Amino acid sequence: MLEKAAETIAKYNMAEKSESLLCCLSGGADSVALLLSLTELGYKVRACHINHQLRGEESDRDERFCVDLCGRLGVPIEVHRIDVHAYCAEHGVSVEQGARELRYGIFAECGCDKIATAHTLSDCIETAVFNLARGTGLTGLASVPPVRDNVIRPLIECSRAEIEAFLNERGQTWVTDSTNLTDEYTRNRIRHGIVPKLREINPSLEKTMAGTLENLREDNALIRRLTDELYERISRDGGLDAVELLSADRALSGRAIRRLLGENGAECSRETALRVRQLCEKGGRLTLGYGRYAALRNGLLVVEREREEIPDTELTAAIGGEICFLGKNIRLTLENDCIVQKKLTNFCADYDKIKGVIVIRNKRNGDRLRLCGRNFTSEVKKLLQAKFSPEERRRAVILCDSEGVIFVEGYGFAERVKADQTTKTVLLCKIS
Template identity: 25%
Template sequence: MLKEFQQHINSHLPLLKDAKLLIAVSGGIDSVVLTHLCIKSGLNIALAHCNFNLRGDESDADEDFVVKLAEMLDLEIFVEGFDTKMYAETNKRSIQMAARELRYNWFSDLARQLHFSYVLTAHHADDNLETFLINFTRGTGIEGLTGIPEINDTFVRPLLPFSNQQILDYASEKDILWRNDSSNRSTKYLRNKLRHDVIPILKEINPSLLQSFQKTLQNLSDSQQIINDAMGMFLDQAIVHKTQKETTYKVEAFKKTSNPKAYLYETFKNFGFTQWDDILNLLTAQPGKYVISGTHRLIKDRENLILTENDFNRPVTDFIEVLDMSATLKIPVGNLAFSEVETIDAESKDKCIYVDKGLLRSPLTIRQKKQGDVFAPIGMKGKKKKLSKYYKDEKFSLVDKENTWLFCSGDQIVWVIGKRADERFKITDKTKHILKIEFIQ
């Protein structure tokens, strides 16, 4: 196996040869064998071990074993203990998901802080088959059937081509010791049930199951690449505009496809959505309808779909009172800076206005649109306009409206912040005090 491992590194993972590597070591056979293979291959490695404190003395014994392994092999080691049950309860996660998040977050932090190029994990071909079956039984798209990626950002899995049996044979041949995790024998977890009850039957039916499975994965990966290429061309046509906070797509682009639901799935599958029939219905829904996921919102707006993040931390407020016009005021979409000036800067930015301070009346507030709002857009010679009509004429999207705030003097709008000032408060020859207001995002 050592020769095959080295050939695989040379052919497919040469990036590991001169890199600083961190190996995630549980003490089990897979990660211990990976450690020995890396040493025999002359790779520059250190070890990292997570103690999840879920199995009492057994967890502590695993930690002791890995520490002694590092000492025996003269390797640097990092150990971290976690209160996994507390994390799971606090973050409403299953124990397995909590442990996964804790270890991957810690590995990533460790790699970043100590400048490790990659983190190696010991996933192998049997793990890949189990993951495939788990995704298959739960329902997934083609991306869920393409297996565990060999390289995923800083995480690399060099044992993926090798079976559990090959790893076991190598450990036996080299008299390598490892720790057995008693929880791996319990079939209350889906992965273990597949490992102990289902996969042995599949291997009995087809002794070459893993080899056949690898061919299937390759075929699925090839098909996924075709989909990715097609989606790239589709999105070039479908996306109207994209900013850091939102992306706008043409509804008509989806309607023109042979299978709109499939294109919607491929476009939005990575944003936490599961209600695909509801998303399909957005194509013909009235403006204002939306579908939400745990992280995003997809809104129907005229002839477009707008994807935006859910801002759960945004403060819910009806208005903000302006009490000090000599400082910077934080508002939900940025900051307003107030300053009294002597003259107007002709080269001021678009998101800056000058008003006659003497015309302002208390209370001064920052608020959003309310029913019946009107203002006199500067340049229209005092003519008033419904704010709703202004929004419509300027083609504000629903998200634009949500993120637009008004600076008001009493009931009068002084400024549609960042957009249009009101004629009634402009500077004239009679102005004695000029107030500069700048919107800073």
């Protein structure tokens, strides 16, 4: 097993001897074998044990075992205790997912070059079967990757039987998680029921599956690279060119769609990707969940946030001060007429032409105004559609007097209040 682990590290370029490694140590056979193999191979190793506090005294037993083992081996160890149940209740996730998120959050702060986890070939086989039963693609069938970012898995080509033999040869004990002995969890049912049946069909199951998984990973890596090339080629302004997307190979376009969905926080299953592809063909809008939707915008497939309901909001303007309105800072100031001589702009108004108090508000149905230099009135709705995204339109600043709209953000003041050569007092509007 030790030789196989060394070959795996070299094959996947997992780590250099000069790098510091964090060994994730639970006390189980796999993680104990990982710690021993890394130390025997001469790597600089620190251990990290996380007490999930889910199994009472058994969890504390595991912690003591890991501390004692590292003390005997002379390996530095850090121990973390986490409240998984509280985290899951707060974030609405399963115990398994919550524990994983907490673990990897701690690992990310470890300060080591690489994080070594004890995933084995047996884990990969169980994961592949699990994914196949739920429905998956090539990525799911390829199972657990040997390397992901700075996470390495040196034992990923070693079977559980090889690992236990390695430990027994050294007289090294380990602890057993009692929950692994029951069939309460799906993974345990696969381990205790399905995998032994597969081994009856093929006694060389581990060897055969090792080759199969490697083939799948190689194929998956090629398709991912081709997908990345397509994605970069058709990316435009935060979306994907719909025409080019539809003309690409379906396997690549499907992955490109799922990448776009995932990067924008949307659910990205195969079924959703197929519906998004139909959207590219027919147009329209598709609700994705998680507060997101997909749509076509000027030939681009984009993913946007669902509309946040913003109530009608208005404030009476104060001249000279700064006003916070829907996340923006608005400053209205008065200047003497010298500024008009120097710079006549659409953002200057003749203060004396304004009727009554100035009100700052967002858009209302039916808003209209005649902009400076135009001989016709425009719908504010259409003006905003031409210049702002849906999210920006709902927060666009509108100024009104007693006779109606006098200013639209992005366009300036209305013709009826514009400053000219006769203006005595100029109103300036600045939005930031």
